[in-house]
Amino acid sequence: MSYREGRFWQPDVTVATVxxxxxxxxxxxxxxxxxxxxxxxxxxxxxxESLSEAALRETREETGWDVKLTAFIGAYQWKAETDRHYLRFAFAAEPLAHDAARELDEGIVQALWMTPAELQEQQARHRSPLVWQVVQDYLAGRRSPLSMLQQIA
Structure with a gap:
């Protein structure tokens, strides 16, 4: 159970919304x-917080958009150059309403709409390789029902 130098290993659990x-x-x-x-x-x-609740919250906090989750795209594991390990759960969603007056999370410069081609052209500026992989999977039609994810109380 122990990790290097007596520390316990724990990945960062993240959500992302397409x-x-x-x-x-x-x-x-x-x-x-x-x-x-x-x-x-x-x-x-x-x-x-459930994974779906986290996806809705993060989307609202970072973009000002309220969305409806429509599908689960997939789960992704990635080890960053910093040796941090990430488990990303990605969702597909439809936009519902935008609050243009909402202050965006710290660190967010802007929310913007990009075509897949525009995003791909900016691949050198993606935060991680997970960004494009999730989009590729979405564009390829990878969708699973939200019921695949269950939160047991």
């Missing part, structure tokens, strides 16, 4: 490690 409107993807431009990067609305799972 929101599509008129063929465009809702993305965030954010500051991360001193760079301006692109990401889906995404963030960490908080205590006492």
């Amino acid at each position: 929101v599509v409107r008129d063929g465009r993807l809702l993305m965030v431009e954010e500051r991360a490690q001193g760079k301006l990067v692109f990401n889906q609305p995404a963030g960490h799972l908080e205590p006492d």
Whole structure:
């Protein structure tokens, strides 16, 4: 059970949401490690929160958009160069309403709609390889029912 140097290993559990409107993807431009990067609305799972609740909250906090989750795209495991391990749970969603007056999360420069081609052209500025992989899977039609994910109380 122990990890290097007596520490316990625990991956970062994150959620991401692919929101599509008129063929465009809702993305965030954010500051991360001193760079301006692109990401889906995404963030960490908080205590006492389901994965779907986290996806809805993060999307609202980072973009000002309320969305309806429509499908589960997949689960992704990635080890960053910093040796941090991430487990990302990705969802597909439809936009419902936008609150233009909402202040966006710290670090978020802007929320914007990009075509898949525009996003791919900016691949060097993706926050992680997970960004494009999730979009590729979405575009390939990878969808599972939300009922695949269950929270046991």
